Amino acid sequence: MNNLIVLYHKQTTVVIDADGMVNASLLAKQSGRSPTEYIMLADCQAAIAQATACTGRPMPSQWQDNRVRLRSKPEYLHALKAAGITRQVSGTPGSHIAAGPNVGGNGAHNYESGLWVHAALAVGLARWLECRGQDHKPSPLADFVEQALAGCGVVERGALDNAAPKNAADSFAGMVSAQTLANLRQMDQILMDGGVNFSERHQTLRARIEQQARMEG
Numbered sequence: 001m002n003n004l005i006v007l008y009h010k011q012t013t014v015v016i017d018a019d020g021m022v023n024a025s026l027l028a029k030q031s032g033r034s035p036t037e038y039i040m041l042a043d044c045q046a047a048i049a050q051a052t053a054c055t056g057r058p059m060p061s062q063w064q065d066n067r068v069r070l071r072s073k074p075e076y077l078h079a080l081k082a083a084g085i086t087r088q089v090s091g092t093p094g095s096h097i098a099a100g101p102n103v104g105g106n107g108a109h110n111y112e113s114g115l116w117v118h119a120a121l122a123v124g125l126a127r128w129l130e131c132r133g134q135d136h137k138p139s140p141l142a143d144f145v146e147q148a149l150a151g152c153g154v155v156e157r158g159a160l161d162n163a164a165p166k167n168a169a170d171s172f173a174g175m176v177s178a179q180t181l182a183n184l185r186q187m188d189q190i191l192m193d194g195g196v197n198f199s200e201r202h203q204t205l206r207a208r209i210e211q212q213a214r215m216e217g
Helices: 024-028 035-039 042-055 066-071 073-082 119-133 139-151 168-172 179-194 198-216
Strands: 004-008 010-014 086-091 113-116
Touching: 010 024, 024 035, 024 119, 035 042, 035 066, 035 073, 035 113, 035 119, 042 119, 042 179, 066 073, 066 086, 073 086, 073 119, 086 168, 119 139, 168 179, 168 198, 179 198
Parallel strands: none
Antiparallel strands: 004 010, 086 113
16 A cells, blocks of 8 residues: 555554545554444444445445444444445554565554544544543544644545535434434434534434433333
8 A cells, every 4th residue: 555644643653545544453553442343333323424425335224223233243344344434454553564685774664454444433533542432521632633634635624524414313214213213303404504513413313312212211
């Protein structure tokens, strides 16, 4: 893989390829956490919807269901690859590659191997790695990744959100009843008219679903 952009934030290596994908394995290396864990989360589904809006290859609606993802993890991960949201390159991420015989220098680092994710997932992944689920905390790493993507010309700030599906409520189709989905669409439209972006609308609607589940429980 050529034309890699390699940047550093403290001890974290941020690698971006020419297509704007980010090496998630290297991004997560210092934290000791698995990026696969992040892309399995319900909270990641809004970013995945943004990514599919960019790739033009939507994910089947069944993967919005947490139970289906957990029950069929290999199939879900394969679907992400097929949709152009992730790719896997074999090898040890960040390992040292020795220089060949009669070649000067100390070799190089392997920045190609690992799990790569679409740019739409990279900022959220960085926040999850640094804040460990406490999204109210500031995340210098997430800010750095966002600035890196913008600075490398991969995306403009806010461009990924603008490319997201307009209707956040439809992300939950198949997970809720028809009546609940209709109510979510109404709520989503009100938020949209108020200028609320896709990610925030998605989070608000998910919170409403969880609140309703608690009340019914």
